[in-house]
Amino acid sequence: MSKDWINPLVREIPPSGIRAFVGAVDKDVVSLAVGEPDFVTPRPVVEACITALNQGAMGYTPNAGLVELREEIACYLHARFQLSYDPATEMFVTVGSSEAVDLALRTILKQGDEVLVPTPSYIAYTPLAQLHGGKVVEVQTSAREQFKLRAWELRRHLTPRSKVLILNYPNNPTGALMTREDLVPIAELAIAHDLIVISDEIYAELSYGQRHTSIASLPGMKERTLVISGFSKAFAMTGWRVGYVCGNNELIAAMLKIHQYTAMCAPVLGQVAAIASLRSGLSDMHLMIESYNQRRQWLVSALQDVGLPCHEPEGAFYVFPSIAHTGLSSEEFALRLLKEAGVAAVPGHVFGAGGEGHIRCSYAAGLPQLQEALQRIEKLMRLPLRQSS
Structure with missing residues (x-):
C-alpha cells in the first residue's frame, strides 16, 4: 500500500493507550x-424501547434529535445545573458525547x-x-x-494563538x-483572552459531597461555552450512544451542518431510551451514584493501605494513585x-505528561471485583518492584 494513501495526521496519531490494556x-x-x-440499563428504560420498537421506531429522527428528547434535556439541565438552553436552536443530540467533542473541534479550529x-x-x-489542525498545549x-x-498555571500557557480551552x-x-x-478565575481568563470553552461534563452527575458546577453557568460564559454531556456514564447507557451538545445558536448551527453530513442523527432507540431515563430513571441513577460513592471511599482507603498514595477523587468513577515511589514508570x-x-x-x-507516575483504576467495577484486585495488588507490592521480572 502506498504511504500516500493515508493522511499524515492520521498516520502520526498513536492508537489508544487504554485499549491496549483492555485488549490484553x-x-x-x-x-x-x-x-x-457494571450496572445494566434500568428495566423501565429497556421496556420503553421494546414498546417503541414494536410500534415501528426504526427510522431516522430529525438531525437535531427527537423534539421530546431535546425538551427533556433542557428541563433536566435547568433543574439540576441551572443551565438554560432553547431546545430548538441551542442544542442537538449526538452519537455519544465523543461525536460532540469531535464536531466542536472540527467546527472551531483553523490550522495552527x-x-x-x-x-x-x-x-x-x-x-x-x-x-483538525489544532496545536495542543498541555497545561x-x-x-x-x-x-x-x-x-496562574493556565495564564502561563496563553498566547495570541490560544483559541480553545x-x-x-x-x-x-x-x-x-x-x-x-x-472556576471563576478560569472564566475571567477565558473572557479576557476570548477563548471558546469546550466543557465535557459527561461525569457531571457523578459528583460526591457537592453538586457539579458548569462553567457555562457563570456570568459571561454561556455564549462562549459548549456544554457536552450524555447518558453513557451516569445512566449506564454506554452502548446506546446518545450524547448532546448545548451552546450559542451560531456554534450549534455550524456543528449541526457537519452532523447532518456525517452521522445524520443519533440512533432512534438510544434517543427513546434517553427520554425514558430522564422521565423515569432518575431514582435508578441516584442508586448507582450512591454505590459508586461507597466503592470510591473503600478503594481510596484500600490503595493507601497497600502502599499506593492516592488523593481522594470528588467525581467520576476513577482513582489515580501514585506509583512514583516504586521507581517504575507508569x-x-x-x-x-x-x-x-x-x-x-x-x-x-497515556493521559498526558501530567499523568506519569500514576495509574488509573476504575471503580465502575463491582465491589467483589475491586476486593479481588486489591488482594492481588497487595501481593505485587510485597515484591521487589525495582528489579526486572
Missing part, C-alpha cells in the same frame, strides 16, 4: 481499566489554532484537536492541587472536581500489574 484482558484478569458501569488541554486528560482530546495539573486547573470536570482520569470558586508498573498480578489498570502517561 482475559478471563483470569481482573480489569479496572475500562470506564464502563492552539487548544489548551489540562492534563492528565481524557485521551481523545489531543488526537482530535490535531486531526499540567498536580496531585498537590487535587488535579484542579489553576488560573477544553475542560473535563469531574475529570477522567483523576476524579478531580472544580467548584464554582475554582507503563512498567501497569505491565507488571497485568502480567504478575492479573490486574488491568491504565498507565498514567
Whole structure:
C-alpha cells in the first residue's frame, strides 16, 4: 500500500493507550481499566424501547434529535445545573458525547489554532484537536492541587494563538472536581483572552459531597461555552450512544451542518431510551451514584493501605494513585500489574505528561471485583518492584 494513501495526521496519531490494556484482558484478569458501569440499563428504560420498537421506531429522527428528547434535556439541565438552553436552536443530540467533542473541534479550529488541554486528560482530546489542525498545549495539573486547573498555571500557557480551552470536570482520569470558586478565575481568563470553552461534563452527575458546577453557568460564559454531556456514564447507557451538545445558536448551527453530513442523527432507540431515563430513571441513577460513592471511599482507603498514595477523587468513577515511589514508570508498573498480578489498570502517561507516575483504576467495577484486585495488588507490592521480572 502506498504511504500516500493515508493522511499524515492520521498516520502520526498513536492508537489508544487504554485499549491496549483492555485488549490484553482475559478471563483470569481482573480489569479496572475500562470506564464502563457494571450496572445494566434500568428495566423501565429497556421496556420503553421494546414498546417503541414494536410500534415501528426504526427510522431516522430529525438531525437535531427527537423534539421530546431535546425538551427533556433542557428541563433536566435547568433543574439540576441551572443551565438554560432553547431546545430548538441551542442544542442537538449526538452519537455519544465523543461525536460532540469531535464536531466542536472540527467546527472551531483553523490550522495552527492552539487548544489548551489540562492534563492528565481524557485521551481523545489531543488526537482530535490535531486531526483538525489544532496545536495542543498541555497545561499540567498536580496531585498537590487535587488535579484542579489553576488560573496562574493556565495564564502561563496563553498566547495570541490560544483559541480553545477544553475542560473535563469531574475529570477522567483523576476524579478531580472544580467548584464554582475554582472556576471563576478560569472564566475571567477565558473572557479576557476570548477563548471558546469546550466543557465535557459527561461525569457531571457523578459528583460526591457537592453538586457539579458548569462553567457555562457563570456570568459571561454561556455564549462562549459548549456544554457536552450524555447518558453513557451516569445512566449506564454506554452502548446506546446518545450524547448532546448545548451552546450559542451560531456554534450549534455550524456543528449541526457537519452532523447532518456525517452521522445524520443519533440512533432512534438510544434517543427513546434517553427520554425514558430522564422521565423515569432518575431514582435508578441516584442508586448507582450512591454505590459508586461507597466503592470510591473503600478503594481510596484500600490503595493507601497497600502502599499506593492516592488523593481522594470528588467525581467520576476513577482513582489515580501514585506509583512514583516504586521507581517504575507508569507503563512498567501497569505491565507488571497485568502480567504478575492479573490486574488491568491504565498507565498514567497515556493521559498526558501530567499523568506519569500514576495509574488509573476504575471503580465502575463491582465491589467483589475491586476486593479481588486489591488482594492481588497487595501481593505485587510485597515484591521487589525495582528489579526486572
